[in-house]
Every structure is written in structure tokens, then in C-alpha cells.
Amino acid sequence: MIPHISRLLELWRIAAHYRLDTLIAKDDLPVKVKPLVKIIALHPAAWSSKQYKNPERLKQALEDMGPLAIKLGQLLSTRRDLIPPEILNQLIILQDRVKPFDVHTVKARIQNSLKADINTLFQRFDEQPLAAASIAQVHTAALHDGKEVIIKVTRPDIKQQILQDFEILTWLGKHFENRLEAARALHVNQIIQDYRQTILNELDLTLEADNTRRMRAYFKGSDMMYVPEVYMESTDVMVAERITGVPISDTDTFDRLNIDRKRLAENGLKIFFTQVLRDNFFHADMHPGNIFVETMASQKPRYIALDCAIMGELSKQDQMNVARMLLAVMNSDFDQLVHIIYQAAWVPPSIDQDALAREMRRTVGPMVAKPMNELDFAGILLQIMDIARRFNLEIPPQLMLLIKTLIHVEGLGTALYPQLDIWKLAQPILSDWVKANTSPTKSLKHLRQHLPEFMLSAQEIPNLILESLSSLKTQSQWQDKQVRELQNIRIQLESQQKRSWIFGSMMAILISLALVTPWFIAIPLIACSAIIAAWRLAK
Template sequence: MVPHLFRLLELWRIAAHYRLDLLIPAQDIPVKARPILKVIRAHPASWSSREKRNPLKLKEALEEMGPLAIKLGQLLSTRRDLIPPEILKQLILLQDQVKPFDVEILKSRISESLKADLPTLFARFDEKPLAAASIAQVHTAALHDGCEVVVKVTRPDIRSQIIKDFEILEWLGHRLEQKLEAARALHVSEIIQDYRSVILNELDLTIEADNTRRMRHYFTGSSMMYVPEVYMDSKDVMVAERITGVPISDIETFDRLGMDRADLAEKGLTIFFTQVFRDNFFHADMHPGNVFVETLNPQNPRYIALDCAIMGELSRQDQMTVARMLLAVMNSDFMQLIQIVHQAGWIPPGTDQDALAREMRRTVGPMVSKPMHELDFAGILLQVMDIARRFRLEIPPQLMLLLKTLVHVEGLGTDLYPELDIWKLAKPILTEWVKQQMNPVKNIKELGQQIPDLLLGAQDLPTVLIDSINGLKNQSAWQEKQLREIQQLRLQNHAQQQRNWIFGTLFLFFLSLGIITPLIFSIIFFILAGLVAIWRLSKPV
């Protein structure tokens, strides 16, 4: 059964009211997707809609649909290479110009959450929002010591709506996995579950505050990136240092101030690889509304990281796998790439690895020699997913957040400096990191740090061994019991087959003599059935 049918009907009404079927000409839409246009037009809300010529109808429709739709719009807003300019302008507004909620409700949430009234908390509080996004709203203020701050407050009553929308997504994901091999290979249901927890965590600003403090610790004193200080936080409110800068998408300001965009792009890519491999803690929501650049020192600008609600982490094994895969691609060694993927357990037994290597070389190979403006990570990713479907590859869900971040990075980098050679910059960073991980001195030192834990664990070794032996014995006894029961069932089944054969033979014999009338046959049948029942009851258990 479809979950939350009324919510689906509401989404249908919104799409029809804002005439989203008119956003893109029908001839520019894939043939298989065109029936969606007919569905939208079939709703009565489209018949009298006055939104046909509304220049902001997509933005307003996504706002009305809720936080998940806004998140999708934010993701698409970084794809200038894929989205028409007139649509892109609306999506960019979703980064920080969503419709705000009532300021009096916001003030009440601040007082209740921080357990104090506004005059006690702030020397000044500005009622006009600085920014409004899908999850929260931001206002400027000043502390009593003169520090300029921003106050972030979550929107009221959005949690239940997000949960409903995710239950619909989970239903769709389950249906896709039932019908499509590619969906099963990508673990679509697990990805949706992971993203559900990520978005729900974003509603808890104490998590964002902790993430911000952790990121600030990693980049303290850095010449590449600055992370604002957090002063106060609760589940619904976070008060942080106010920064001075412009969004990463403000190319005109960079050119006016004479900033070196190539150097800025290289810094951004270095920060990304540093977060993924050095810190294993990367910003996974890198749309332009969350990435700013300082303007105080145009000759040596720093990035400013905002909104650290959605962060990604990889296991040590996944870190090494990703690094080695990227190096194999950069070296055009696709057989090594397949061996790495095989060692990671992503390739099912019996796969033709030579054919898989040829497919990867055909798909991924051409991108190695291209500059940033000629790359299409999203398109390549779709091709890789198609290969995964055809070869039944298993792609771990924890890597999907990293892939989403790569799509963001490509979109930002394409705007900032299209000629950036990411391979030339990334190869030495990855090579050095892999060497460090495989350094025997480092590994021995790490082992030495684990010796106290190993010694403490050794005290429990006898108990663990005894429990394991008892477990094996119990398992063996259970298996023997199951085997005896299976053998008994086989014998009973064999005996039943023999009885059926005898009854069938007698029936055919009498039928061939032509002496069985329906009445006589019924009497004989019930007599035989009764004898069989008596024989079963008298049989010892």
C-alpha cells in the first residue's frame, strides 16, 4: 500500500498549481518521462492556474513542497552545465533565500531553547533575516561583549513532514529494488535510510555545533580555510561568530578584487582532499550558500566553512580503497583498478574481470586527460552505475555521500576556474597519503599504541575460548537434531508416496474392470481413508 497517500496528492496538487509541466519544452524531455507531464496536467489545479508566467514558480513550488524538495533544488543549483539559466536562477535562490517564518515565533524559540530572554542573551538582535534556508533561518546579533554573531534557528514543525516524505521515498526505493538490478546493486533503500538519518540530524543544532568545533580544531591556524567559533548552542538554536566574505559563486567580486581564481580553485581542491584523507571528516553539503571566501586579504584569501550539519566519514578500509582507485585511474591502470575493487569485495564471484576493465577504460579513461571544464562527473557517475548494474557490482552506501560531494565540488570548480587540472593537483596528495598509510614505522607505532588494549583483552581470552567451544558444541548438537528430523521427514514422505501408489493402482484396477459405480467408489474411498487414519493414530511417536 502507498504510504501517506494524502501527502502524495498534495505534492501532485502543488506541481499542477505551479504548472511545473511548462518548465521545460516537451521535446527536450526524454520520451519515457513525458507521461509525467500528462499526469500533472490531469489535476484540476492546473486548469485554472495563474502561475503559467510566474518567473519564480519552480522556487515557490519547491518551497511549498518542503525541505527535501528544497535540498534537491540546492543540489541542482551547482549544475550550471546541466540546468537551463532561467531555471538555475530560481534554484540559486533556494540556497539562502527561502521564504522566512514569523520572527515572533523565532524569538520565542530562542528564549525557550537557551533558557533566557533576548535582552539577556544579546545586546542587539536584528529582526530582518540575514538568510533563510530549508531547515533553519539566520539572524544577525551582537553579544554584550561586542562580538558580532549570527543566530541560527530551526524551522518549527518540519520534522513530521520530513519523516512522511522519507517514508514515501523508502516505499519508492523498495519498489525500485524489486524491479531494477541497478537499484539493488546501489542499495537504494540503505542510501535513503542513511540520508534520512543525516537530514534528521540536521534538525539538531547541537550536532552541527559539535561538527563545527571539530572542523575548527582541524583547521586552526590554517592559511586555506577558516571555521567560525560557536558561542552557544541547543537543539533548536546555534549562536556563532559572524564572518566577512562572499559566496564561492560570486565570480564578479573575485575579479574586481583581483583574486587569483586558479590559486583559489587549487586551495579548494586541496581542502577537499585534506578533509577526506587527512581528517576523514568532510563537508558533504557544499552548495554555494555554505562555502564563502574571505575578502579582507585578496592576495591570500581563505575559504570559510559554514553549515557543518551534514558531514561525511569513511572507514579506514574505504579511505584506502578510494585513494588507490583514484591513483589507478590517474595512472590509466584499469586492471589494477579492478583488482582493488575485487579486494574490497565489490565484485561478485565469476565476474569477467577483463571485460569489466575494458568497460571502465572506455568510460572513465577519457576523463583523465581533460581539464575541469570538460569533465562531467555526474555523467560519468551515471555510466559507472550502469556498469555496476550490468556486472552486478556492490557499491557500499557509505560512499554515496562522497560521490554526492564530488558532484558538488565539480559544479563549484567549473564556475570558479574551468581550466583547473585536478589530476595534476590530486596525484601527489594521494600518493603521499598512501605512502604514509603504508609506512611500516607508522604501522608499528600504531600497533604499539594498541598493546595496552590487547593486553587487557587477553585477560578475557580464556572465557572467550570456553564460550566459543560451548557455542560450537551446542551448534553441533542442534545440527544433529535438525538432521535426524529431516531424515525422519524423508522416511515419512517416502512411505506416503508408497501408499499413494498402492491406492492409485487399486483404483485403476477396479476402474478397468468397470464395476465401480460412483456410490461404491465413495464407500471404498472413505473406508480406505479411515483405515489410513487409524493406522497413523496407532503408530508409535
Template sequence: MIPHITRLLELWRIAAHYRLDTLVPAEELPIKARHALSLIRMHPAAWSSRERKNPLKLKQALEDMGPLAIKLGQLLSTRRDLIPPEILSQLVLLQDRVKPYDVDVLKTRIQQSLKADVNTLFARFDEQPLAAASIAQVHTAALHDGREVIVKVTRPNIRSQILQDFEILTWLGNTLENRIEAARALHLNEIIQDYRQIILNELDLSLEADNTRRMRHYFTGSSMMYVPEVYMDSTDVMVAERITGVPISDTETFDRLGMDRALLAERGLTIFFTQVFRDNFFHADMHPGNVFVETINPSNPRFIALDCAIMGELSKQDQMTVARMLLAVMNSNFMQLIQIVHQAGWIPPGTDQDALAREMRRTVGPMVSKPMDQLDFAGILLQVMDIARRFHLEIPPQLMLLLKTLVHVEGLGTDLYPQLDIWKLAKPILTEWVKSNMNPVKNLKEIGQQVPDLLLGAQDLPSLMIDSLNGLKNQSAWHDKQLRELQSLRMQIETQQRSNWIFGSMIAILLSIAIIAPWFVSVILIILAGFVSLWRVMK
């Protein structure tokens, strides 16, 4: 049964009211897409709509649809290579220019959450919002000691709508997994559930505050990136240091100030690989509204990390697998790439690995020899997903967040410096990381660091051994009992089979005799009748 029919009808009404079917000329769309868009025109809201020529209809429609729709718009806003300029200009506004909510409601939320009056907390509070996004709204203020701060407050009453929308997505994911092999290979519904938890975590600003403090610790004293300090936080409110900078998409300001965009792009990519491999803690929501650049020192600019709500982490094994895969691609060694994927358990038994290597070389190979401005990263990613479907590869859900982040990074890098050679920059970073983590001396040191924990746990070893032996004993006794029952059952079956065979053979013999010599059957029956009569007399 389709969940939340009322919500689906509401989304249909919004799409029809804003005439989203008129965003792109019908002749530029695939035939199947034209049929889907025709449903929008069937809604009565489309018949009287005056939004057809509204230049901001997509932005306003996504705002009305809610936080998940806004998140989708933010993701697409980084893809200047895929989205037409007239649509992109609307999506960019979703990064920090979503419709704000009433400031009096916001102040009440601050007071309830931080247990103090706004005037007690701040020497100045600016009622005009600095930014408004899908989950929260940001205002500027000043503490009583003069420090300039930003006050981030979550939007009211959005949790229930997010939960409702994810129930619809879960139903859709289950439907696709039951019908489409590629959706099963991607573990689509697991990805939806992981993303559901990520979005719900984003509603808790205390988690974002903890992430920000952790990221600040990793980059303390860094010449590449600055992370603002957090002063106060709660579930609904976070007060942090106010920074000065411009969004990474503001290339006009970079050119006006004479910034080296190539250097900036290289630093951005270095930061990304540092987060993924050194810290295993990477920013997974890198749209331009969350990545700023300092303008105080144009000759040596730093990135500024904002909104650390959605962060990604990989297991140690997945880190090593991803690093080795990237190095294999950079070295154009696609057989090694397949071996790495096979060792990770992503390839089912019986797969033609030579054919898989040829497909990966054909699809991924051109990435190594081309600059970013000639790459269609999203298109290549779709081709890789198609290969995964055809060869029944198992793609771990935890890597999908990393792929989403890579789409963000590639989109930002293309805008900032299209000629950036990402492979030349990434290869030494990855090579050094792999060597460091495969260093036997380092591995021995890590084992040595675990010795105290092992010694502390040694006191529990005797009881654990006794429990294990008792468990093995009980398991052995159970297996013996099962084996005896199986042997008994086997003997019964064999006995029954022999009896059936003997009985069947006798019947076959009697039938043959009856056909060949009917008189012989009569004689046998007379003899048997005599034996029966004699037995009755003796009894």
C-alpha cells in the same frame, strides 16, 4: 500499501498548481518523461492555475513541498552544466533565499531554547533575516561585548513532515529494489535510511555546533580555510561568529577584486582532499550557500566553511580503497583498479574482470586526459553506475555520500576555474597519503600506542579464555550430539531404503512369476495357507 496517500496527493496538487509540466518544452523530454508529466495536467489544480508564466514557480513549488524538495533543489543548483539557465536561476535562490517564517515565532524559540530573553542575550538583534534555508533561518545580532554574531534557528514543526516524506521515500526505495537490479546493487534503501538520519541530525543544531568546533580544530591557523567560532548552542539555536565574505559562486566579485581564480580553485580542491584523507571528516553539503570566500586579502584569499550540519566519514579501509582507486585511475592502470575493487569485496565471484577493466577504461579513461570544462562528471558517474548494475557490483552505501560531495565539488570547480587540472593537483596529495599510511614505522607506532590499552585489558584475559574454552566445550558437545543424531537418522534412512528395496524386489519377482507361471503362485499360496493353519493349531 502506499504510505501517506494524503501527502502524495498534496505533492501532486502543488506540482499541478505551479504547472511544473511547463518548465521544459515537451519535445525536449524523453517519451517516458512526457507521459509522467501528463499526470500533472490531469489534476484539477492545473486547470485553473495562473502560475504558468510565473518566473519563480519552480522555487515556490519546492518551498511548498518542504525541506527534502528544497535539498534536492540545492543539489541541482551546483550543476550549471546540466540545468538550463532559467531553471538554475530559481534553484540558486534556494541556497539561502527560502521563504522566511515569522520573527516573533523565531524569538520565542530562542528564548525557550536558550532559557533567556533575547534582549538579555544580545545587545542588538536584527529582525530582518540574513538568510533563510530549508532547515533553519539566520539573523544577525551583537553580543554585549561588541562581538558581531549570527543567530541560527531551526524552523518550527518540520520534523514530522520530514519523517512522513522519508516513509514515502522508503516505500519507493523498497519498490525499486524489488523491481530493478541497479537499485539493489546500490543498496538504495540503505542510502535512503542513511540520508534520513543525516537530515534528522541536521535538525539538532547542537550537533552542528560540535561539528563546527571539530572542523575549526582541524584548520586552526590554516592559510586555506577559516571556520567561525561557536559561542552558544542548543538543539534549536546556534550563535556563532559572524564572518565577512562572498559565496563561492560570486565570480564577478573575484574578477573585480583581481583574485586568482586558478589559485582559489586549487585551494578548494586541496581542502577537499585534506578533509577526506587527512581528517576523515569532510563537508558533505557544499553548495554555494555554505562555502564562502574572504575578500579582505584578495591576493591571498581563504575559504570560509559554514553550515557543518552534514559531515561525512569513511572507515580506514574505505579511505585506503578510495585513495588507491583514484591513483589507479590517474595512472590509467585499470586492471589494478579492478584488483583493488575485488580486494574490497565489491565484485561477486565469477565476474569477468578483464571485461570489467575494459568497460572502466572506456568510461573513466577520458576523465584523466581532459580539463574540467570538457568533463561531464555526472554523466560519467551514471555510466559507472550502469557498469555496476551490469556486472552486479556491490557499492557500499557509505560511499554514496562521498559521491554526492564529489558532484558538488566538481560543479563548484567548473564554475570557478574550468581549466583546473584536478588530477595533476590530486596525485601528489594521494600518493603521499597512501605512502604515509602504508609506512611500517607508522604502523608499528600505532600498535605501540595501543599497548597500554592491551595491558589494561590483559587482566580480563584469564576469565575471557575460560569463557571461550567453556563456550568451545559446550559447542563441541552440541556438535557431537548433532552428529550422533545425524548418524542415527542416516542409519534409519539406509535401513528403510534396504527394506524398501527388498520388499520391492520381492513384489517384482512375484509379479514376474505370476505373469510367466500363474500355477506357481497358486502352489505358494496353498503352502502359506497350510503354514498359517498349522501355526493356529499349535497356538
């Protein structure tokens, strides 16, 4: 059953009212999307709408649709290579200029959440919002000690709508998984559930505060990135240090201040791999509204990480797999790539590894050989999805957030410095990390660090051995019992077969006698023989 039909009808009405079907030429649409676009025009709201092909209406429509639609717009806003400029400019507004909510509601939420009057908390509170996004909006203020701060406040009454929208997405995910092999291989529904939890976590600003403090500790004293300090937090409110900088997309300011965009782009890539490999804690919502650059020190500007609500982490094994896979792709060693995928159990054991390697080499190889300004991570991703469908390749859900972040990194890097050679820069970073984490010294260090745990575990070895032996004994007894029962069944079947043969033989003899013997002799003879046969069969 389709969930929340009224919500689906509302989304249909919004799409029709703003005539989203007219923004992109029908010839540029994928074949499978065209029927959906036609459905938009069938709604009565489309009949009375006079403004066709107006890019501003896309931003308005996404705002009316709610937080998840705005998130989608933010993701697309980093793809200058895919989105027409007139539409892209409207999507960029969604990064921090969504419709704000009432300032009286803002003040009430701050006072209720922090349990104090607004004048007690702040020396100055600015009613005009600095920024407004999908989940929260930001106001500036000053503490009583003179520190300039920002106050982030979550939007009221959005949780119920988010939950409804995710129930619809879950239904769609199950629908696709039941019908598309690629959707099953990607665990689409699991990805939806993971993202659902991620968005719900974003509604709790205490989690964002913890993430911010953790990342600040990782980059303490760094000359490449700065993370603001958090002063106060609650579920609905977070008060943090105010920073001075411009969004990473403001290339005009970088050029005016003679900031080296190449160096800035290279540092951004180094920061990303540092987060993924060194810290195993990476910013997974890297649109320009969340990534700023200092402008005071133009010779050595640092990045400023904001909005640490959506963070990613990988298991140690997934870290190693990702690093080795990227190295294999950079070296065009697709046999090694498939071997790593096979070791990670992401393909069935029966898969033809040579055929998979050939397919990777044929489709992905030419794409990754291109320079950065021609590189298309989204295109590579689509090719991998198609290969996944045909070879039953399973991409674990925990890696999809990393792939999404890579798409963000590509979009930001291309806009900042199109000639950035991502492979040349990343290769030594990945090689050094893999070598460091597979060296004997690292293994000995790991052993030394966990020696107390190993010693404690060793005390349990005798018990584990006894339990294993007992289990084997029990299993052996069960197997012996099964063998005996099977032997009894075989004996019974052989006995039944023998009895059937005796009975059949006797009946054949009796019928023969009846044909050649007078009836007054044959009848008593048949009766006596039948009684004897029945007695023998009963035994």
C-alpha cells in the same frame, strides 16, 4: 499500499499549479520522465494556470513543497553545466533566500530554547533576517561584550512534513529496488534511510554545534580555511561568530579584488581531500550558500565553512579503498580498479573481472581523460550506475554521500576556475596519503599505540582457545551423531529393500504354484507361506 496519498496529491497540485511541466522542452527530457511530466498537466490546477514557462515559478513551487524539495534545488543550483541559466538563477535563490518565517516566532523560539529574555541574551537583535534556508533562518545580533554574532533558528513545524515525505520516498525506494537491478546495487532504500537520519540530525542544532567545534579544531591556525566559533546552542537555536566574506559563487567580487581564482580553486580541492583523508570528516553540503571566502586579505583569502550540519565519515578501510580507486582511475589502471573493487567485496565472487575491467576502460576511461572544464562527474556517475546494474556491482551506502559531495566539488570548481586540473592536483595528495598509511613505519606506530589493548586482549587468548576447542569438540560430537544416524538410516533402507525382495520372490513362487497345483492343496500352502512371509517381514 501507497503512504500519505493526501501528501502526494498535494505535491501533484503544487506541480500543476506552477506548471513545472512547461519549464523544460519535452524533447530535452529523458524518455522515462515524459509520462510523469504528462501526469502534471492532467491535474485541474493546471487548467486554470496561465503562466507557462516562468522560471520564477520553480523556486516558488519548491518552497511550497517543503524542505526536501528545497534541498534538491540547492543540489541542482551547483550544476551550471546541466541547468539552463534562467532556471539556475532561481535555484541559486534557494541557497539562502527562501521565504522567512515570522520574527515574533523567531524571538519566542530563541527565548524558549535559551531560557532567557532576548534583551538579556543580546545587546542588539536585528529583526530583518540575514538569510533563510530550508531548515532554518539566520538573524544578526551583538553580544553584551560587543562581539558580532549570527543566530540560527530552526523553522517551526517542519519535522512532521519531513517524516511524511521520507515515508513516501521509502515506498518509492522499495518499489524501485523490487524492479530495477541498478537500484538494488546502489542500496537505494538504505541511502534514503541514511539521508533521512541526516536531515533529522540537521533539525538538532546541538549536533551542528558539535560538528562546527570539531572542524574548527581540525583547521585551527590554517591559512586555507576558517571555521567560526560557536558561543551558545540548543536544539532549536545556535549562536555563532559572524564572519565577513562572500559566497564562493561571487566570481565578480573575486575579479574586482584581483583574487587569484586558480589558487582559490586549488586550495578548495586541497581542503576537500584533507577533510576526507586526514580528518575523515568532510563537509557534505557544499552549496555556495555554505561556502564563503574572506575578502579582507585578498592576496591570501581563506575559505569559511558554514552550516556544518551534514558531515560525512568513512571507515578506515573505505578511506583506503576510495584513495586507491581514485588513483587507479587517474592512472587509467582499470585492472587495478577492478581488483580493488573485488577485494572490497563490492562484486560477486563469480564475476568476470576481465570483462568488468574492459567495460570500465571502454566507458569511464575516455571521460576521465578530459580536462576539468569538460569533465562531467555526473556523467561518470551515471556510467558507473549502468555498469553496476549489469555486473551486480554494489556501491556501499556510506560512499554515496561522498559521491554527492564530489558532484558539489565539481560544480563549484568548474564555476570558479574552469581550467582546474583536478587529476594533476589530486594525484600527489592521494599517492602521499596511500604511501604514508601503508608504510612499515605507520604499521609499527599503529602497533605501538594499540599495544596495551593487544596485551589486554592476549590475556583472553587461553580462554578463547579453550572455547574454540570446546566448540570443535561439540561440533565433532554432533557430526559423529549425524554420521551414526545416517548409517542407521542406510541399514534400515537396505533391510527394507531386502525384505521387499524376499516378499516379492515368495509371492511370485506362490502364484506359480497356484497355477499348477489343485486348489485344495494350493490354498493351505498359500496361507502358510503368507504367514511365514509376514513374520519374516516383521523381523
